[in-house]
């Protein structure tokens with residue numbers, strides 16, 4: 001079978017460069033396009049060189065329609081507005097769209113859902129094996145404990161991250177809510193400040209820390225009377241997300257249109 005032809009969106013970004021490196025070291029995939037923002041000073045530069053590799057001849061472009069003509073998939077770790085624009089093109093082309101972008105609003109998520117009758121989308125706030133296993137464990141623990149155990153999700157990321165809570169924190173919150181059979185939107189406590197009043201029983205709390213170069217730390221704390229259970233994951237290198245995204249693209253290649261998650265890719269949906 002021929003190699004899966006992939007476009008990296010946000011090729012000049014932190015994840016974009018990691019994805020270019022991951023593609024170069026993975027069998028069965030090849031980089032055929034590199035997308036950057038219109039007006040970016042990186043347009044025209046070589047994606048390999050930007051990723052710290054030898055030149056690979058793939059120049060950064062802002063024209064996804066042209067790039068996608070000969071592609072099988074797009075790996076998209078950009079910003080919500082770009083991802084929403086890319087969704088329409090990927091759907092029209094019928095190519096796999098792996099979405100790692102976080103900070104998507106509920107209306108962004110509705111747009112993504114609306115194209116999945118013709119698009120093959122794998123979307124997750126975190127593409128690593130470890131975090132998806134953590135999510136499965138969180139769901140199981142939340143199912144076993146009653147609301148006498150307060151659930152708090154704490155995350156820390158590098159100083160350049162622009163959204164909070166992280167996509168991973170929200171994914172873990174969804175897992176905890178699923179374990180408790182409640183809707184996260186009705187039970188989340190975000191951004192406490194000032195005289196907040198006592199904690200509401202059943203809330204799932206979120207706290208975000210930013211600083212330095214932290215790749216991504218997440219903890220789920222189950223705080224009960226006189227005891228606490230803590231589940232945690234610490235990402236040490238962005239390559240775990242990049243390799244996860246490639247696994248997702250290869251898994252989705254040839255699948256029916258639909259909206260899939262990393263739990264589907266990793267076989268953890270029924271864990």
Ligand SMILES: NC(=O)C1=CN([C@@H]2O[C@H](COP(=O)(O)OP(=O)(O)OC[C@H]3O[C@@H](n4cnc5c(N)ncnc54)[C@H](OP(=O)(O)O)[C@@H]3O)[C@@H](O)[C@H]2O)C=CC1
Nearest residue numbers: 010012013014015036037077078082100102125126127241
């Ligand atoms: N799901 C997961 O496993 C992971 C998700 N992420 C998420 O991925 C996203 C990117 O993270 P990161 O790489 O650190 O961020 P960066 O800011 O380093 O990279 C984003 C890149 O996207 C580019 N971009 C902006 N607009 C467009 C556009 N219209 N078309 C193409 N490219 C565009 C930016 O260009 P410019 O700088 O010129 O604006 C930038 O190069 C974030 O939402 C982050 O939370 C990150 C790691 C793992």
Ligand SMILES: O=C(O)C1=N[C@H](C(=O)O)C[C@H](O)C1
Nearest residue numbers: 102125126161166167168216
């Ligand atoms: O912006 C990042 O860096 C990361 N973003 C994702 C998130 O929002 O959870 C995944 C990872 O934690 C790194």
